[in-house]
Amino acid sequence: MASKALCSEDEISRLVHAFYARVRKDEVLGPFFDRHISDWDGHLVKLVDFWSSMLLRTGRFSGAPMPKHVVLPGLTAELFQHWLVLFRETAAAQPNQAMAGQAVVMAERIARSLWMGYQMSRHPDAPPATLVHG
Numbered sequence: 302m303a304s305k306a307l308c309s310e311d312e313i314s315r316l317v318h319a320f321y322a323r324v325r326k327d328e329v330l331g332p333f334f335d336r337h338i339s340d341w342d343g344h345l346v347k348l349v350d351f352w353s354s355m356l357l358r359t360g361r362f363s364g365a366p367m368p369k370h371v372v373l374p375g376l377t378a379e380l381f382q383h384w385l386v387l388f389r390e391t392a393a394a395q396p397n398q399a400m401a402g403q404a405v406v407m408a409e410r411i412a413r414s415l416w417m418g419y420q421m422s423r424h425p426d427a428p429p430a431t432l433v434h435g
Contacts, residue, residue, distance in 0.1 A: 306357060308400035313352045316404060320391040321345060329383055337373060355407050356400060370415045371422040381412045381432055 324330045325341070338344050347364065354362040370376070388408045392401035413432055420429040 307403060308356055308397050310353060310357070312395070312397050312400055313356055314349050316392065316395055316400070317349050317352055318345060319394070320388055321348065323387050323391055324384070327383075327387060330380065330387070333375070333380065352404065356403060367415065367418045371419050376419050378416060378430060378432055381416050385409060385412050385432075
């Protein structure tokens with residue numbers, strides 16, 4: 302018996318587009334993202350592919366997010382935490398709460414991983430700080 306998919310591609314696309322619409326309007330994250338992303342349409346396609354690969358295991362995303370993030374100047378724990386707050390709020394507003402819950406768990410892991418990698422690439426001899434959960 303085949304198991305029911307967690308979500309549809311349309312639900313993933315709606316989550317990603319709703320979230321990054323909020324990011325772009327955010328007074329803290331918006332300017333940071335806009336300094337580093339020149340082609341938002343293309344970036345959103347990659348992000349939908351990424352989340353499709355994460356949530357549905359489609360394998361559509363084949364990039365490497367870590368190297369793209371570790372070269373960004375000025376990332377802080379506060380930026381990651383703010384990103385997570387917006388992600389949780391956007392996910393909570395989605396009709397498919399099973400997808401939303403799984404996406405939040407994955408987003409938290411991704412944020413922790415990127416933050417750890419960022420710190421270790423810049424200060425390899427210093428103990429990395431963790432993100433405050435919540």
